[in-house]
Structures are given as C-alpha cells and as structure tokens.
Amino acid sequence: xxxxxxxxxxxxxxISGCASESKASSDGRVHISYWEKWTGxxxxxxxxxxxxxxxxxxxxxxxLLTVSQVDQKMLLATAGGNPxxxxxxxxxxxxxxxxxxxxxxxxxxxxxxxxxxxxYLPAYWNLSFYRGKTWALPTTPAxxxxxxNKDHFREVGLDPERPPRTIEELDAFAEKLTKRDENGxxxxxxxxxxxxxxxxxxxxxxxxxxxxxxxxxxxxxSPENIRAFRWVQSYAKKYNVKDLQxxxxxxxxxxxxxxxxxxxxxxMELQGVWMHNFIDKYAPHLNWGAAPFxxxxxxxxxxxxxxxxxxxxxxxxxxxxxxxxxEFIKFVQSQRGMELLCLGQRKHTPLARVSPQxxxxxxxxxxxxxIDLAKSPNTFxxxxxxxxxxxxxxxxNAFSNIWLCKMTPEEALGLVQARMQKKLDRELRQKRRxxx
Amino acid sequence: MTKVERRNLKYGLLFVAxxxxxxxxxxxxxxxASFYLSLCDYSVLQSAQFVGLANYVDLFTDEVFWIALKNxxxxxxxxxxxxxxxxxxxxxxLNTGVRGMAFYxxxxxxxxxxxxxxxxxxxxxxxxxxxxxxxxxxxxxGIQGPxxxxxxxxxxxxxxxxxxxxxxxxxxxxxxxxQDVPQQLYEAAELDGAHWWQKLRHVTIPVMSPVILFxxxxxxxxxxxxxxxxxxxxxxxxxxxxxxxxxxxxxDNALPYLQMGYASAMAWIMFLIILTLTxxxxxxxxxxxxxxx
Numbered sequence: 001x002x003x004x005x006x007x008x009x010x011x012x013x014x015i016s017g018c019a020s021e022s023k024a025s026s027d028g029r030v031h032i033s034y035w036e037k038w039t040g041x042x043x044x045x046x047x048x049x050x051x052x053x054x055x056x057x058x059x060x061x062x063x064l065l066t067v068s069q070v071d072q073k074m075l076l077a078t079a080g081g082n083p084x085x086x087x088x089x090x091x092x093x094x095x096x097x098x099x100x101x102x103x104x105x106x107x108x109x110x111x112x113x114x115x116x117x118x119x120y121l122p123a124y125w126n127l128s129f130y131r132g133k134t135w136a137l138p139t140t141p142a143x144x145x146x147x148x149n150k151d152h153f154r155e156v157g158l159d160p161e162r163p164p165r166t167i168e169e170l171d172a173f174a175e176k177l178t179k180r181d182e183n184g185x186x187x188x189x190x191x192x193x194x195x196x197x198x199x200x201x202x203x204x205x206x207x208x209x210x211x212x213x214x215x216x217x218x219x220x221x222s223p224e225n226i227r228a229f230r231w232v233q234s235y236a237k238k239y240n241v242k243d244l245q246x247x248x249x250x251x252x253x254x255x256x257x258x259x260x261x262x263x264x265x266x267x268m269e270l271q272g273v274w275m276h277n278f279i280d281k282y283a284p285h286l287n288w289g290a291a292p293f294x295x296x297x298x299x300x301x302x303x304x305x306x307x308x309x310x311x312x313x314x315x316x317x318x319x320x321x322x323x324x325x326x327e328f329i330k331f332v333q334s335q336r337g338m339e340l341l342c343l344g345q346r347k348h349t350p351l352a353r354v355s356p357q358x359x360x361x362x363x364x365x366x367x368x369x370x371i372d373l374a375k376s377p378n379t380f381x382x383x384x385x386x387x388x389x390x391x392x393x394x395x396x397n398a399f400s401n402i403w404l405c406k407m408t409p410e411e412a413l414g415l416v417q418a419r420m421q422k423k424l425d426r427e428l429r430q431k432r433r434x435x436x
Numbered sequence: 437m438t439k440v441e442r443r444n445l446k447y448g449l450l451f452v453a454x455x456x457x458x459x460x461x462x463x464x465x466x467x468x469a470s471f472y473l474s475l476c477d478y479s480v481l482q483s484a485q486f487v488g489l490a491n492y493v494d495l496f497t498d499e500v501f502w503i504a505l506k507n508x509x510x511x512x513x514x515x516x517x518x519x520x521x522x523x524x525x526x527x528x529x530l531n532t533g534v535r536g537m538a539f540y541x542x543x544x545x546x547x548x549x550x551x552x553x554x555x556x557x558x559x560x561x562x563x564x565x566x567x568x569x570x571x572x573x574x575x576x577x578g579i580q581g582p583x584x585x586x587x588x589x590x591x592x593x594x595x596x597x598x599x600x601x602x603x604x605x606x607x608x609x610x611x612x613x614x615q616d617v618p619q620q621l622y623e624a625a626e627l628d629g630a631h632w633w634q635k636l637r638h639v640t641i642p643v644m645s646p647v648i649l650f651x652x653x654x655x656x657x658x659x660x661x662x663x664x665x666x667x668x669x670x671x672x673x674x675x676x677x678x679x680x681x682x683x684x685x686x687x688d689n690a691l692p693y694l695q696m697g698y699a700s701a702m703a704w705i706m707f708l709i710i711l712t713l714t715x716x717x718x719x720x721x722x723x724x725x726x727x728x729x
Contacts, residue, residue: 072691072692075480075481075694076480078481079480079481096694100479100480100481100482100694101481101482102481245565245582245583245586245587246565246566246582246583246586247566248565248583248586249563249564249565249566249568249583249584249585249586250564250565250566250567386694387693389688389692389693390688390692390693393672393688396672396674397672397674397676397677400674400675400676400677401676404588404675404676406588406676415499419499430477433485434482
C-alpha cells in the first residue's frame with residue numbers, strides 16, 4: 001500500500017503545481033494579473049499607473065508582470081486555458097486575435113462605463129475597431145515624423161529651422177547633406193529610406209498607395225507603390241549600392257549611442273514620438289527638430305501622412321475576472337490614468353481631450369507635431385488581415401531586393417502581390433469555412 | 437512470475453515512472469501530435485481542421501520554403517566539412533604533446549560555453565563592416581573586407597566562419613579519441629618506416645573513424661537546425677533572405693503567422709531529411725569505419 005501512497009503524493013504535487021493560483025485573498029480584494037511588454041522607464045510609467053489604481057480603491061488589486069513576446073505568450077496561455085486577466089499587446093494583434101477568438105469584445109463593458117468612441121482621436125480608435133466591435137482599448141499611441149539634425153543643416157548652409165516639405169526637396173537636401181571622405185567613402189548620408197527600416201511596408205502610403213483594398217484584393221504592386229519604391233531605389237542607385245552597404249554595416253543598435261541618427265551618420269530620419277527619449281538618453285546635445293514627412297510635390301493632398309499605431313489593453317477569452325479587469329482598463333482610459341502613463345512614457349495621449357497641465361509639463365519639445373499628425377486625414381495603419389505579419393515580412397524582403405538593386409520595384413512588388421494574394425485567398429476560404 | 441518478481445517489477449516500473457511519464461508526456465505525445473497537426477489547419481486557439489496533405493502540397497510550391505531549404509543545405513555543406521577538418525586538425529596538433537595542452541584545450545573549448553545569443557551579439561561586432569575587428573585585420577593584409585552582414589553574398593559565409601569558432605566541442609571529443617589510439621600501432625608503423633602522414637592516414641584516421649562518424653552525424657543535425665545565430669544577427673534572414681534558414685521559416689510559421697499545421701509539416705520534412713542524411717552517413721561508414729582495434 002505504501003507505493004500507492006507514494007503515487008498519490010506525487011500526483012498531489014503535480015496537481016497543486018498546475019493549478020492556477022486563485023488567490024483566495026485574505027484582504028478581501030480580487031487579485032488580477034496583468035501582462036505587459038514594457039521594460040525600463042516605459043515599464044516604470046505603467047507601474048506607476050498600476051500603483052495609483054491599487055491605491056485608489058480597495059476592491060481590486062492588479063499584479064503587473066513584465067513578459068517578453070507578450071502576444072505569443074498570451075496566446076499560448078489562452079489556448080492552455082490559463083490566461084492573464086489583462087494583457088498589453090500591439091494593435092497589429094487585435095484583428096488576428098479577434099478572429100481566433102482569443103480576446104473578448106469590450107463593447108458591453110464600455111457602454112456600462114460610459115466610454116465612447118468620441119473620447120478618442122479617430123485614427124487611434126479605428127485601430128481597435130474590427131467587424132463592428134471594439135476588441136481593445138489604447139494605452140500609448142504613436143505617430144511618426146521626419147527628424148532632422150539642425151547642426152548638419154547649418155553646416156551645409158541650409159536653414160536649420162526649415163525642414164523639407166516635398167519629396168523633391170528632401171532629395172535635394174539629402175544630396176547637400178551627404179558627405180564622402182577623400183577616398184570617396186560615404187561618411188554621412190543626408191537621408192536613407194532604409195533607416196530605421198521599420199516602415200519599409202509603408203512607403204507606398206506616402207505616395208498615395210495602399211496595401212489592401214479592404215475587399216479581398218492585395219494592392220502591393222499598385223502604380224503608387226511602384227512609384228514609391230522607384231524613389232527608394234533612386235537612393236541606392238544615386239549613392240551606389242556597394243558604398244551604402246559598407247556605410248550601413250557600421251551602424252550600431254537602435255537603442256545605443258551608435259544609432260545612425262544619434263551618431264550623426266544620417267541627417268534626416270523617419271522616427272516615432274519615442275525618438276525624443278532616445279535622443280535624451282544617448283545624445284542629449286543633439287540639435288534636432290521634427291516635422292511631418294514630406295509629400296510628393298504633385299500630391300499636396302498627401303501632406304501630413306503618417307503611420308499611426310497604438311499599444312493596447314485586451315481581456316483574453318477565458319480570463320477569470322473580466323469585470324475587474326475592465327475596471328482597471330477603465331482607470332487607464334480615464335484622463336488622469338492616461339496622462340500619467342503617457343507623460344511617464346513621454347508620448348502624446350490617444351484621448352481627444354487633453355489637460356493643459358499635460359501639455360505644459362510635457363518634456364517633448366515637438367509634441368504638437370505628433371498630435372497634429374495624429375489628427376491629420378492622411379494617417380494610415382497596417383491592413384487588418386490575418387496574414388499581415390507574413391505580408392510585412394514579404395514587404396521587408398521586397399524592400400531589401402529593391403534597396404540592393406537585385407530586382408526592379410515591378411519585379412519585387414509583383415512577387416509580393418502574387419504570393420500574398422494566394423495567401424489571402426486561402427485565409428478568406430478558411431474564414432468562410434469557420435463562418436467569420 | 438513469482439511474488440517477488442512481481443513485486444520487483446512493480447517497484448522497478450515505479451522507479452522509472454518519472455522518466456517514462458516524462459518521455460511520454462513531453463516527447464512522444466508532442467511528436468505524435470505534430471504529425472497529426474501537420475495534416476491540419478491549426479492556429480493554436482481554434483480546433484484543428486483536418487486538411488489531408490494540403491500543407492505538404494502547399495510547401496512544395498512555396499518559394500520561400502525552397503529558399504530556406506537551399507540556404508540551410510548550402511550552409512551545412514560549407515560548415516560541416518570545414519568544421520570537421522578544422523576540429524580534427526586542431527585535435528591532432530594538440531595531441532602532439534605540446535606543453536600546456538590542458539591550457540589550449542580549455543581555450544579551444546571556451547567558445548562552446550558561451551550562450552549562443554551572447555556569442556551572436558559579439559559576432560555582430562566582429563562582422564561590423566566599418567568597425568569590425570575582422571575587416572580591420574583584413575585591411576592590414578590590404579584587403580577591403582565586405583559588409584559581412586549587409587551583403588547577400590557574404591551573409592552565409594559569415595555564419596560558416598562563426599560556426600568554425602564553435603568547434604571546441606568536437607575538438608575535445610576528437611582529442612579524447614586520439615588519446616585512445618594504441619601506442620603500439622604507432623610503434624609498429626614506425627618500425628615499418630612510416631612517416632607522420634602515413635601514420636596519420638593509416639593508423640590515426642582508421643582508428644578514429646567511429647569518433648569521426650559520430651561527430652559528422654552530430655554536425656549534420658546541428659547544422660541543419662541552425663537557428664539562434666541567424667535569428668539574432670540577421671532578422672528575417674535579411675539581406676534579401678540570403679540568411680533565411682529552414683528553422684527560421686518554421687518558427688515564423690508556427691508563432692508569428694500562427695500556422696501551426698504548416699510549421700508541423702515543415703518539421704516532419706526536416707525530420708525526414710535528417711533521417712535520410714544520417715542513414716546515408718551510416719551506409720557510407722560501413723566501408724570506412726573500423727570498430728575495435
């Protein structure tokens with residue numbers, strides 16, 4: 001009989017190890033778990049919000065846990081039936097996870113709490129709105145602008161307070177700002193479409209293109225996109241691919257003083273509202289400015305184009321305390337919570353209403369540029385299709401082939417078009433089968 | 437079975453139970469599940485839908501699959517012989533009775549102890565086209581080094597070079613084998629007037645052949661499953677997918693793209709490739725590997 005006892009003991013250990021810690025709270029509060037991606041000062045900003053929420057009431061206690069690759073881990077935890085109550089994801093996850101049933105629609109909770117779409121800047125709101133429902137609420141937003149190095153402008157005789165307004169001006173400025181040493185080696189580029197390489201998919205939008213028509217058709221090789229990538233390739237041709245490769249291979253990590261823009265190797269660069277934090281940290285003496293990215297001279301209607309993005313809060317399907325989870329989300333969505341968070345991360349807020357103190361206390365010298373960009377009619381974002389991650393990788397690959405002059409824009413984008421249309425057709429077939 | 441035997445069997449099974457349970461739950465079940473899933477549409481959260489061989493059929497017409505497979509085989513074809521040769525040569529040199537052998541052995545083994553992510557970050561700097569130590573050394577020889585990680589022609593050779601740095605593991609195994617080669621064979625060879633090359637060719641290599649075979653098979657498996665270094669150093673296998681490896685495409689399908697069925701099919705194809713190559717190596721070895729001296 002002793003061995004049976006042994007076995008039972010083992011089983012007991014295993015089971016107690018697996019069981020979710022349903023914290024039978026001795027303090028009478030409901031304890032909820034919240035997984036978030038942020039580390040460093042961005043994580044601290046969110047921690048301050050969580051602490052503030054925990055102090056503000058005595059019913060709910062939020063445990064914030066920093067998790068890397070939080071989107072994948074949340075998905076696996078949800079599949080395993082033991083998800084966190086709240087998770088902080090990216091907006092590109094929203095529609096994919098909604099389609100897979102991994103996250104809950106929030107509309108009923110929102111109605112109860114009196115949260116309306118008018119409370120938000122429309123560009124940011126739209127990112128979470130999918131198939132007629134709201135699947136996530138924003139935390140911090142981002143719009144993107146051209147950053148320029150004023151000292152470089154001064155050095156080559158350009159007005160340091162006057163950034164380029166059209167693509168043609170950008171090209172002319174870039175030529176002036178580019179420097180080579182006595183051996184002809186590039187030591188500074190005025191502008192490089194490959195830096196930082198995060199919006200390789202998006203160049204077409206600055207020229208009036210799109211990647212998806214919203215009705216089942218991929219539009220990767222539209223004339224606007226081809227025009228955009230011809231422009232990308234014009235840099236590779238003008239400054240010589242090989243020279244650019246050697247020059248580029250000397251760039252360090254984004255988050256380091258060797259960052260190409262911070263180290264003064266690139267004079268103008270497309271960057272998000274967060275760039276200010278990195279300038280502050282790694283190159284505090286840099287003399288810089290931020291302005292809307294230029295538009296083609298023949299398309300003034302495309303002025304103030306910007307990709308927009310948000311970080312999101314979601315409630316995974318199967319979360320044990322969805323109601324309490326939403327109480328916390330509601331706190332983050334309040335003007336007080338949101339401004340505490342966004343000031344801590346030194347971004348603007350996704351809310352339509354902003355307090356004067358927020359703007360006054362904000363350390364970002366060009367915050368208004370980013371707020372205005374977010375309000376522009378020409379914001380764009382990644383298409384809401386399940387194959388987006390793959391589509392993005394395809395666009396990166398096409399960019400690489402175009403940038404290295406291994407393919408013409410027509411060839412590279414044609415390949416993307418054929419490949420992704422096939423994948424999209426398959427996705428739509430699968431969705432029909434699952435009646436989505 | 438007597439009562440005692442039965443009791444012994446019971447206790448025996450009980451004692452190996454943790455291992456048996458572990459093997460079944462964490463190895464056999466996932467392997468069996470991945471085979472079933474390779475025949476399904478499966479995105480982790482929704483239930484798997486059986487689609488027959490569709491994933492396999494799609495794979496064969498998937499350009500990226502072929503690019504990834506080609507890159508991987510190309511890398512293995514370069515890294516494997518080069519690594520084997522350098523590891524063996526190093527071991528032979530270390531075995532000549534140099535002073536401080538233990539010291540050198542440690543030095544050569546050291547790189548295998550460095551976590552691969554840390555090593556990848558380190559090599560990013562070695563390969564840096566402008567400030568990298570490699571191009572600095574080449575410049576001294578009057579050669580202008582390429583942008584190792586930004587030029588599609590050089591990204592795979594760079595990884596091969598890096599893999600050679602990590603042969604310490606094989607060196608130690610070879611060295612252990614070399615020290616087991618019976619001295620009397622060398623003495624006999626010397627009496628017959630053999631010089632060093634003949635001794636190496638006709639004594640050392642034949643005696644060492646089982647060790648070489650073991651290292652080659654481990655090398656095949658390791659090279660075909662290369663993941664960490666390109667994943668860290670060349671995100672997305674860029675430039676121009678020249679460093680996009682099989683395992684990277686598998687991973688991308690499994691998690692970022694959430695096509696677990698497709699990824700499982702890829703895993704099974706990789707399994708078959710490794711199985712075939714290993715069988716091939718064993719077949720070839722029948723004529724060239726000598727067991728027992």
